[in-house]
Amino acid sequence: MxxxxxxxxxxxxxxxxxxxxxxxxxxxxxxxxxxxxxxxxxxxxxxxxxxxxxxxxxxxxxxxxxxxxxxxxxxxxxxxxxxxxxxxxxxxxxxxxxxxxxxxxxxxxxxxxxxxxxxxxxxxxxxxxxxxxxxxxxxxxxxxxxxxxxxxxxxxxxxxxxxxxxxxxxxxxxxxxxxxxxxxxxxxxxxxxxxxxxxxxxxxxxxxxxxxxxxARSAAHAAQAQTVLAEVAALDLATVGNPPILAALQALSYARQANVLRHWLTGTHGTTPSTAQLQQLQHQIAACTTRGHTIHIKVGAGFAVRRGVLLDWYNPKALPTAAATPAKPG
Structure with a gap:
């Protein structure tokens, strides 16, 4: 009306x-x-x-x-x-x-x-x-x-x-x-x-x-759907941990994994990944099946890295030089 x-x-x-x-x-x-x-x-x-x-x-x-x-x-x-x-x-x-x-x-x-x-x-x-x-x-x-x-x-x-x-x-x-x-x-x-x-x-x-x-009606439908996705992402983040456990992320479906990763990156770190960056990150997560597999890729305003069994993220501009160096996989 x-x-x-x-x-x-x-x-x-x-x-x-x-x-x-x-x-x-x-x-x-x-x-x-x-x-x-x-x-x-x-x-x-x-x-x-x-x-x-x-x-x-x-x-x-x-x-x-x-x-x-x-x-x-x-x-x-x-x-x-x-x-x-x-x-x-x-x-x-x-x-x-x-x-x-x-x-x-x-x-x-x-x-x-x-x-x-x-x-x-x-x-x-x-x-x-x-x-x-x-x-x-x-x-x-x-x-x-x-x-x-x-x-x-x-x-x-x-x-x-x-x-x-x-x-x-x-x-x-x-x-x-x-x-x-x-x-x-x-x-x-x-x-x-x-x-x-x-x-x-x-x-x-x-x-x-x-x-x-x-x-306007289509926008309202999108907003409602996004609300549901945010609620699901919050539940999934509580399950996979913050920072997320790689094995727990691998247990999720591809779409649900992408949803929780966006939620984690924007909510915890205040950064937004591009579609290409998120796809590359998910490819690396899927390939991370051995202790020696490293992750260190550009995501949003910083880098997603593997730290042992966890996936982490950091912005090198916001950290001291020593802290900006990713940990070795373990």
Whole structure:
């Protein structure tokens, strides 16, 4: 069912008070306006100044004026969002935002509202995320797309507009006569999301008018399946051990072994293996039938190694030189 902004906020039940992440663009403007009208005096806003374009200071001034009109407190946070070599500007900006939110929430005098942050991603954003995941050959975690609610660094995040179309948001603002800023980078074809928005979404709309709802349903199915796999992986990790016993890993089916290895690497070591790396690791595990067989291969940001009867993992950049040398098989 297609939602309006008002419908989405009406069924939204956040812990009060809370903070809206406010860029000044159409989506966050609609979200902040609807929330401020429903919960007057219970909403504040936070604006992230990324420092990446000349218009950023103008965005701040717009946000200050808009929040003053709503009588909504506004905090402006300045972040360093320059991408590292090989990192996309979008990823760098996203990481900088979450880092800023975390730092804000850790301030001893932080208001209770900072513990709940509401974001304005909508149905079209969800479709773009799914298409990007498919283009990368992502597994279930990627196909599950953006969750409507989750906890990160002790902060509760919500996305109440995931069922609302982008066009509906802009139409609602136009009906209200509400102005918003337009980020010039949103029209830059160098960014994949912009090409999807400008070239693919119109074709999908013409061919499959209900694609936003059906894509969202597929993402929800993927998220549910991933939840089950995570539960199975947690049970299997308790059986094979942490770090895992090689013989116990060999007793699992290939798919279940891959599932628990991903769970162990991401959950314990915070690293994500590529499909090729995981396949190579599983090949080495299967071949590890003698005391003399060694394992020392690149997996994620470090190396998977054999240490006696165990499979271990380490990041040489995070360890002293002596500790970074893998133990001999035993």
């Amino acid at each position: 297609v939602q309006t902004v008002v419908d989405a906020v009406r069924v939204f039940a956040p812990k009060l008070p809370f903070t809206v992440a406010f860029s000044g663009g159409a989506d966050s403007t609609a979200l902040l306006l609807a929330c401020a009208e429903r919960w007057p005096g219970q909403v504040q806003a936070v604006h992230i100044h990324h420092g990446l374009q000349a218009a950023a200071d103008d965005f701040v001034r717009h946000c200050e004026g808009f929040c003053a009109g709503l009588q909504v407190p506004l905090q402006v946070l300045h972040v360093h969002a320059q991408p590292a070599p090989g990192e996309s500007p979008e990823d760098a900006a996203r990481k900088a935002r979450y880092k800023a939110f975390k730092a804000l929430a850790l301030i001893p005098s932080a208001q209770e509202a900072i513990k709940t942050i509401v974001l304005a991603q909508h149905a079209d954003d969800q479709v773009e995320t799914l298409l990007l995941a498919l283009s990368r050959g992502a597994g279930l975690p990627g196909l599950a797309c953006m969750p409507a609610a989750w906890v990160r660094d002790g902060i509760q995040y919500h996305r109440p507009l995931l069922g609302v179309h982008a066009d509906h948001i802009r139409d609602w603002l136009a009906q209200r006569g509400v102005a918003y800023v337009t980020d010039p980078t949103n029209a830059d074809p160098r960014f994949t999301r912009n090409r999807i928005r400008a070239q693919l979404l119109p074709v999908l709309q013409a061919t499959f008018p209900a694609f936003r709802e059906t894509f």
